[in-house]
Amino acid sequence: MASSSSSSPPQLEANETRNWVELPRDVMAMILHKLGAIHILESAQKVCMTWRNICKDPAMWRSIDMRNLGDLWSMPYNLEKMARHAIDRSCGELVDINLEYFVTDELLQYLADRASQLRRLRLACCSEISDEGLSEAAKKLPLLEELHIYLSPLSKVSLETVGRCCPRLKSLKFNDRGSRSSYVGCDDEVAVVIGETMPGLHDLQLFGNKMTNDGLQAILNGCPHLESLDLRQCFNVHLVGPFGKRCSERVKVLQRPYDPTDDYEFDTTVCDDDEDSFDDEYPSGFSEIDFLSDVDNDYEFSGGGSDYSDYGELFFDDY
Known part of the structure; x- marks a missing residue:
């Protein structure tokens, strides 16, 4: 009996240390931020008043991550409205945002109007954005340092605007699907x-680009600070002889057209347009998806903009 009685106090003490509400605010903010914008807005901020207050702090929204959202066609959320609300919560302090699939020109404009301090912008698989939309946004983002674009229908038109309006740009990823075809035109433009508009680049990834050696030469001539260059699946580039040697000497980290693609997060299947088929020699892999089927509550906004007054009343009815 004495042994049982003496073990009780440590058990109570252990339980007390598991009370997350009593964690230091900065530690709790760091933990909550790792959940990502979706989980914060849909779940975490509803747990208690302390967590809700932390989640409303603009510092929590200096970096917004809305990638890997699961099956977009079956999710109950209006993701564009959710993104707008996340942007609003940053109160102009947003410096880094990561978006996939659901981005439109209107959302880009909304972002640009409210995030003039933005340094890093990542857009993946965004079929609803246009050259005009990205160009208009770039004009309002003069501090942009990193622009990463994956599998989106954009061209030299918007890239030229980005180059001329974002003089601090140091990292560009402009990636496509790898393709080998005898009739596919090159992307030297x-x-x-x-080369002409982005002289400050240090890091460049052109995965699946159709440019030739002439295009690569233009980049090398115009980007004297280039340190990292990823040319995987750029099958019209031939790094042989003196030219290949120059590239190796000129760039510290060089990934060649036929280098492995194991670390690339999107589909790496090579399209053979001549045969209207796919080349099985190359591994394929999609970005990892975190399905949210276990979330019980829908996150739906009614009305326009990001007015949260009705939602707040519903939330606090239980307190």
Whole structure:
């Protein structure tokens, strides 16, 4: 009996240390931020008043991550409205945002109007954005340092605007699907635009680009600070002889057209347009998806903008 009685106090003490509400605010903010914008807005901020107050702090929204959202066609959320609300919560302090699939020109404009301090912008698989939409946004983002674009229908038109309006740009990823075809035109114009308008680049990834050696030469001539260059699946580039040697000497980290793609997060299947088929020699892999089927409550906004007054009343009815 004495042994049982003496073990009780440590058990109570252990339980007390598991009370997350009593964690230091900065530690709790760091933990909550790792959940991502979706989980914060849909779940975490509803747990208690302390967590809700932390989640409303603009510092929590200096970096917004809305990638890997699961099956977009079956999710109950209006993701564009959710993104707008996340942007609003940053109160102009947003410096980094990561978006996939659901981005439109209107959302880009909304972002640009409210995030003039933005340094990093990542857009993936965004079929609803246009050259005009990205160009208009770039004009309002003069501090942009990193622009990463994956599998989106954009061209040299918007890249030229980005180059001329974002003089601090140091990292560009402008990636496509790898393709080998005897009749596919090259993308040297894109490379020339990069060389002419982005002299400050240190990091460049052109995965699946159709440019030739001429385009690569334009990049090397116009980007003297280039340290990292990823040319995987750029099958019209041939790094042989003196030219290949120059590239190796000129760039510290060089990934060649036929280098492995194991670390690339999107589909790496090579399209063979001549045969209307796919080349099985190359591994394929999609970005990892975190399905949210276990979330009980829908996150739906009614009305326009990001007015949260009705939602707040519903939330606090239980307190």
